[in-house]
Amino acid sequence: MRLTIDLTEEKPLYQQIRDQIVEGIAVGLLAEGTPLPPTRRLAADFGINFHTVNKAYELLRREGLVRLHRKRGAVVHVSAPDAAAWADWEARLRILLAEARARGATAEEIQERCRRILNVLMRPAAGEA
Amino acid sequence: MRLTIDLTEEKPLYQQIRDQIVEGIAVGLLAEGTPLPPTRRLAADFGINFHTVNKAYELLRREGLVRLHRKRGAVVHVSAPDAAAWADWEARLRILLAEARARGATAEEIQERCRRILNVLMRPAAGEA
DNA sequence: CTATTGATCTAGTATAGCTATATCAAATTG
DNA sequence: CAATTTGATATAGCTATACTAGATCAATAG
Numbered sequence: 001m002r003l004t005i006d007l008t009e010e011k012p013l014y015q016q017i018r019d020q021i022v023e024g025i026a027v028g029l030l031a032e033g034t035p036l037p038p039t040r041r042l043a044a045d046f047g048i049n050f051h052t053v054n055k056a057y058e059l060l061r062r063e064g065l066v067r068l069h070r071k072r073g074a075v076v077h078v079s080a081p082d083a084a085a086w087a088d089w090e091a092r093l094r095i096l097l098a099e100a101r102a103r104g105a106t107a108e109e110i111q112e113r114c115r116r117i118l119n120v121l122m123r124p125a126a127g128e129a
Numbered sequence: 130m131r132l133t134i135d136l137t138e139e140k141p142l143y144q145q146i147r148d149q150i151v152e153g154i155a156v157g158l159l160a161e162g163t164p165l166p167p168t169r170r171l172a173a174d175f176g177i178n179f180h181t182v183n184k185a186y187e188l189l190r191r192e193g194l195v196r197l198h199r200k201r202g203a204v205v206h207v208s209a210p211d212a213a214a215w216a217d218w219e220a221r222l223r224i225l226l227a228e229a230r231a232r233g234a235t236a237e238e239i240q241e242r243c244r245r246i247l248n249v250l251m252r253p254a255a256g257e258a
Numbered sequence: 259c260t261a262t263t264g265a266t267c268t269a270g271t272a273t274a275g276c277t278a279t280a281t282c283a284a285a286t287t288g
Numbered sequence: 289c290a291a292t293t294t295g296a297t298a299t300a301g302c303t304a305t306a307c308t309a310g311a312t313c314a315a316t317a318g
Contacts, residue, residue, distance in 0.1 A: 012275060019224050026227035038294060049277045054295075065231060070284040070295050081232045093225055094246050095148050098155035100218060102194060103210045107247045114243045117223050118236045141306060167263060178308045183264075199264050199315040 001029045005046050013048060017056035025065060025076060026121050036066065036074040130158045134175050142177060146185035154194060154205060155250050165195065165203040 001024050005016050024030035036042075039057060043050035057074050060066040064079035081089065100110050130153045134145050153159040165171075168186060172179035186203050189195040193208035210218065229239050 014275080019227075022224065022231050023227045026230035040294080051278090052276060055275085057295085068295060071286050071293055073294060078232060081229075081234075085232075089225070089229060090242060090246065093243065094250075095151065096218070096222055096225060097243065097246055098148075098152040098250055100210075101155035101247075101250050102151050103207055103214075105210075107251055110247060111240070111243060113219060114222065114226065114240060117219065117226055118230070118239060121223075121227055121230050122236055143306080169263075179264095180309085181307060184306085186264085197264060200262055200317050202263060 003042070003046075005048070013046075013052050014055040014059065017042075017053060018059050021056070021060060022065065023121075025078065027123065030076050032076055032078055034076045035072075036076070038073050132171070132175075134177070142175075142181050143184040143188065146171075146182060147188050150185070150189060151194065152250075154207065157253060159205050161205055161207060163205045164201075165205070167202050 003017065003020050005013050007013075009016060011019075021030065021036065030036075036057070037045070039053040040050045043053045046053075057066060057068060060074075061068050064081070064085075065076065066074050067077040068074050097110060100113075101107070132146065132149050134142055136142075138145060140148075150159065150165065159165075165186070166174075168182040169179045172182045175182070186195060186197060189203075190197050193210070193214075194205065195203050196206040197203050226239060229242075230236070
C-alpha cells in the first residue's frame with residue numbers, strides 16, 4: 001500500500017501516517033496480520049525522523065489497530081472498540097455532523113454523504129496493496 | 130444557552146468554545162441573529178483570558194457562522210458552505226468513518242449511529258436558550 | 259460625547275511536533 | 289550462541305501553537 005505525507009499540511013505528520021493506515025485497514029488493503037514497514041525504513045522513505053513514524057505506530061497500538069513486536073515489527077491486529085472508544089468516536093462524529101447542520105445542510109443530505117463515503121470504504125480493494 | 134469549558138481536556142479551550150457554539154446553532158438554540166456574549170464577559174465567566182474567546186469567535190467568523198461588529202458584538206449569521214468547505218468536511222468525515230470500519234463496525238451499524246446523532250441534533254430545542 | 263466591544267500589538271510561559279543522536283532490549287535468523 | 293533487525297527509551301534542541309497578560313486602537317450604539 002502506498003503511503004505519502006505532505007509537509008505543507010497543517011495536520012501533524014504522525015497523524016497523516018496514522019490516518020492513512022486506518023483508511024488502509026478500513027478498505028481492506030491492510031488485512032489482519034499484514035506487516036507495516038519498519039519505522040526507520042518508512043521514515044527514510046518519507047525523509048523524516050523515525051521518531052515521528054514511531055509516534056504514529058504507538059498511536060495505532062493504543063487504538064487497538066496494530067501490535068508491535070521487536071524484530072517482527074508492526075503488524076495489523078484489529079480489536080473491537082470498547083464503550084469508551086465508541087463514546088469518544090460518537091462525540092467527534094456529533095461535532096462533525098453539527099457543523100454541517102449548523103451551516104444549513106439537511107439531515108437527509110448529510111446522511112447521503114455518509115452513505116456515499118461508506119460505499120467507497122466498502123469497495124473491495126483487492127490487488128492494490 | 131449554557132457554555133462550559135474543561136481545563137483538563139486535551140482539546141484547546143478556543144476549540145471547546147467553538148464546538149459548543151456550532152452545536153448550539155445546529156440544534157437551533159442559537160438562531161440567526163442571536164447575539165453571543167461579549168468576549169470579555171465570556172472570558173471572565175470562564176476565568177480565562179479574553180484573547181482565547183476572541184480566537185474562538187474569529188474562527189467562527191472564518192467558518193461563516195457569525196458576524197463580528199464593534200459595539201454590537203458577535204451575532205450568529207449562517208452562510209452555506211462552498212465546495213472547498215464541503216470537501217474539507219468530507220475528508221474529515223471519511224477518516225472518522227474509516228476508523229469505525231477499521232475496527233470492525235458494519236456500514237449499517239455506522240449509518241445507524243449517524244442517524245441517531247442527527248435525530249438528536251434535529252430535535253427542536255425551543256425554550257432552552 | 260461616552261461607554262462598550264472587537265481588533266491589534268507586544269511579550270512571556272508552557273506544551274506539542276519534529277529532528278538528531280545514542281543506547282537498550284527483545285526476538286528472529288543463521 | 290552470535291549477529292542483526294526492530295521497537296523502546298532517553299536527552300536535547302528547535303519551532304510553532306496555546307494561553308495568559310496588559311495596553312492601545314477604532315468603530316459604533318446610545
